[in-house]
Amino acid sequence: MADLRELYQELILEHSKAPRNYREIAGADRKAEGYNPLCGDHFTVYVRTRGDSIDDIAFQGSGCAISKASASMMTQSLKGKTKKEAKKLFERFHQTVIGEKDGDSADLGKLSVFAGVAEFPTRVKCATLAWHTLEAALEGRQEQISTE
């Protein structure tokens, strides 16, 4: 049986209760909306870029503990990173939550707490919603992103 504690790690619960960078960015030059119609999770991700870098990143919205913590920790991990680094981190994060490259999540830093999601396939979409939304924001796509 998959262990619930592997999914609901302390750090995840803590971020879901007190999300970081939970705000609108007034001068955001990139913004996208993400929606998971299955559970009703709904987030807006704001980004202010400077050159090729993510100068500031924040989010707002509502969702389950996994999606909210993921959004919160994503914003923490990406501030100051280049777009290319962000894309690479998303790829690594995605591989981890779907259970690929098992046991090699060291380079993810704190984000490795999401490795437990791999045991709960129905929750992968929760963990990746904010990331997909960010990707759309950085690519300048205007339509609402759906994980269904």
Place this chain on the structure above:
Amino acid sequence: MTKVLRMPSSQGRAAVGEIASGLDVEQVRRDFPILYRKVHDRDLVYLDNAATSQKPGAVMEAITRYYEQDNSNIHRGVHYLAERATAEFEAARQTVQSFLNARRPEEIIFVRGATEAINLVAQSYGRSHVSAGDEVVITALEHHSNIVPWQILCEQKGAKLWVAPINDDGELILEEFDRLLGPRTKIVAVSHVSNALGTLNPVAAVIRMAHARNIPVLVDGAQAVPRLPVDVAKLDCDFYAFSGHKTYGPTGIGVLYGKSNLLEAMPPYQGGGDMISSVTFEKTTYNKIPHKFEAGTPDMSGAVGLKAALEYLNRLGMNNIAAHESELLDHATAVISTIPGIRVVGTAKEKAGVLSFVMEGVHPHDIGTILDQEGIAIRTGHHCAQPLMERFGVDATARASFGVYNTKREIDALVRGIEKVKEVFS
């Protein structure tokens, strides 16, 4: 209208047998093979019956027997098996007719499910009766399947869709509903039991009010037919829709009941084989009802399975089932609403078989995952009723919905599961 029988509570009695409602639940459970499987090494506690019900062995056996003994295409062949298959299919129609107390078997049309039944009425009756500036009235309690077909129709015709409001308990406000009816109202569509909240709608009153203005009424009975005795003649509804798979029958089969005079006057929904009397390239004459609405080879094994399901429900007795679920709902409401931090969404006086709730600080999806690890299957989300969720200011709810095989023991397991959720999130 059909009211849920309120039987004296059996609380305090030994769980074994649980026959206070006239239903021997332990005996019923033995009829459902899936209840014996384990989920995450736990006994399965299946509380997602409003999404789909499990199937008794009798249904699966009937389908197997059909394919092993009688399978052929219906209505056309002159050979023995064609005759057998046709007889089985038409016998299923008669079983549905008597189950709903329709006057004639031709008033029973086999479709894929309640969704297709509603689309059929919207596109056939609706398109031929609704014009620009006309109005269609639904309620705030509807499932997307009783909203979107009407939106499509209104868009096609330039008609208006009005939504009758509900109060904070999730009850239809009848006076407001009545006020929405006018000379341009061409049809009313209302659910019998709300899938998201469990509200038992006063459909008899709705039908009376609409009929006073000569407006026909479609009742979406997807959640009612598995839970209550339904009598379409007594209700006097014009159309009634339900799904086989929520009624302990197979997926892919459902029923539209329609008054014969309405069905006869309606244009076909789909064209094809079986729905015609004669075809030339110049002109086609349509078949009589019900065949006019059953183009193509229908779901024959599905009809046979549905017949077995309805016969099974008849053996248990719909009054007994209603009483049993009412008892479960009372028990579940009593124990769950006293858990600190839990709010029950949908507190109508008349309810059937569905308990929706939210938990402070915990998203329903997280509740669902944690309960799943305990082997407990509930539904979390918007239950295909997004406008209704908005009305109650929530994105989603957790929903436990009951069936003939559920026990108080299982509701107690649900309560222990909710305690576990609180533990994880403490």
